[in-house]
Amino acid sequence: MTALTRLESRPAHEHAIPTAGSLKQCYEQLLLGDDAGQRRALGKTFLTAQLQRAADLPEEMPEDLSALQTFVEQHSTEVARQYADYLSARKEGGPRQFFSNKAHALFFLQAVSPIKLVDGAWLYGLLQHWRDPRFEGLVCTYLEELGEGNPAQNHVVIYRKLLAELGLQDTGVIADEHFLQGAIQLALGECADDFLPEVIGYNLGYEQLPLHLLISAYELSELGIDPYYFTLHVTIDNASTGHAQKAVQSVLQLLPIEGDREDFLRRVALGYRLNDLGQGSRAIIESFDLNAEVLNMLERKRPFGQHMHSDYCRFEGKTVNQWLSSPEQLPGFLAALEHKCWIKRHQDPQESRFWQLIDGDGAAMFGVFSPYEKQLLHDWIAGDWTAERSTPAVRRVSSGAVELALPASDPDIQTLQAALEGLSAAEQMPVLIPWLSAHRHAHPAGLMATRRFIELKSSLR
Structure with a gap:
């Protein structure tokens, strides 16, 4: 079974999740908690438990680093082949393979929203390494997830807009297990110092282009739902110059020269397998009744x-x-x-x-x-x-464009500007970084902070 098939088809009952509290509670505490120390402590405890579970999963990442780029390219080629087969079947009159109706599609969009609304969060903790060229690919990937401060490209802003347009803002109807991957991403972002190899491995697995993105985009469009969020990821996650390529380079660049390389790679592979925990996109789609x-x-x-x-x-x-x-x-x-x-x-x-x-x-x-x-x-x-x-009960989303004004009167913008006042460029960077967190970056002050961070990052090199 290929990594692609495995990631997309794992059933809902696989890998039952032992936890003292609900996954949603863990997710919300990691996302919204005011105490950074408590977030890191929770993240460390949660990740330790999830890594123990991931250790029991099959290994897919090649042990030979020289084969890593080929592994990623072959994955991309296989996805392209499967998608070509899908398109051929559709052109011959075959039915949709994912969504039986619009309600089915909305069910899926709502179920995966806990992940989409923290898109990129696993890399947040690496922003502190913005001066280190070895982290350039990972930091660049995170900033691109944030749309580099442009709301029209910020992945969370785009998905929030999609949910709002479709009336899918009731998190109370989302099954608890669907918060697992979002909680993993938030925990990795909070605990990057302690789990750097795992962050690198998770990033390598997550940034591989999955078949479900291509099929979802095609069928959402057929059903009158804007597929922009999904088509954006199709282009940005490519194995040639996109996030998948940067993920491979990051493994090679951050591999210790004289340290315990074997243990580092073991942990990278374990982080890669974190992607396999919980219910995959295809399994979520197939669970709809x-x-x-x-x-x-x-x-x-x-x-x-x-x-x-x-x-x-x-x-x-x-x-x-x-x-x-x-x-x-x-x-x-x-x-x-x-x-x-x-x-x-x-x-x-x-x-x-x-x-x-x-x-x-x-x-x-x-x-x-x-x-x-x-x-x-x-x-x-x-x-x-x-x-x-049939007449759709949910109106079509017009386009992927997002307009979000950044009013000077916004209290968060005022707070940020006051905190930056009088600081040198280098002193501003640690003030800006918290505004690029999963909880803040999609808000007006976070978007402004992202643009300022990129500007200073370039000028301080």
Whole structure:
């Protein structure tokens, strides 16, 4: 099994995650915690546990360093071949291979958001080495993840915009296991001094171009969802001049000359395997069950709606409030709506009275369901009805362009400017670095700090 296949297809149940608290809590503490010492302590404990688990996984990285570049190039070639096969199958009339409908795509975009919203975080701790030319490739990679301070290129800004456009901002519906990789990235960023070989190895594994990026971009576009975030990574992660190439060079440049090279490479390989923990993108996609997601969504809504309906309308002898009194009754409630023809499965949703109640400005339940929740209901009702004839419940995102003004009145910008005032160029660098963290860099002051950091980095050489 190739590294590509392994990374994308590991099942949801593989590598159960033992942890005292939830992964989401760990993720949020590493991202939002005010105490740097506590973040580093948590990160070290968390990484130690994850590395122990990674040690049990198969080794894929070549032991011979001279074969590393070839390994990366062969991976890229294999991805290109598989994608060519995919395109050929689609041109011959084959169906989408990832997303059965738009709700399926939104499910995926939401599930992977904990990772996308800390994109590049594993490299944050290396910014302190900005003067050392051996770290140039890694620092450059991180700054490019940050869009070099340009919001139109900042990966987190782009993904936040995508989520906002699609109404996917409810983190409470994301399974806890989907926070694992994001927590690993944040922990590596906090503990770079103690885990440098592991950071280098993780970067090598993460920056290889995966097939799912190419297919996702193609199918998202088909479904009326802007694929810009994914197409941006397709170009930036290339094995010729992109992040994948920089990752290989970083292994070679930071390998000790007379130190324990064997132990260093062992740890690099272990960091590489951290990428394999948790549920991969393809497994997330394959885990989608539209009927189950509709029921899960209704269960989340049920506590808020079980006392909100009048008693005049009954289905199979029960009021809506009675149907919503317990989760066990939800499947029967949907069946009753079908039996009474309030829901007409496998037809245009516009023909269903239930859909008419939730869609449109004059709908009785206008605003009750989020865009994602409406899409789930829309696609569940539509079923086998020809997808090409359906009216999307979620509007198309216009473009990848991001406009974000940097007002001088922004309190964070004012705080940053005050902290920099009177400092020499060299003295400004350690003040700027915290503003380039995963929690800050996508905000106006972080974007300004990123641009200033790059400017000073170039002038101080």
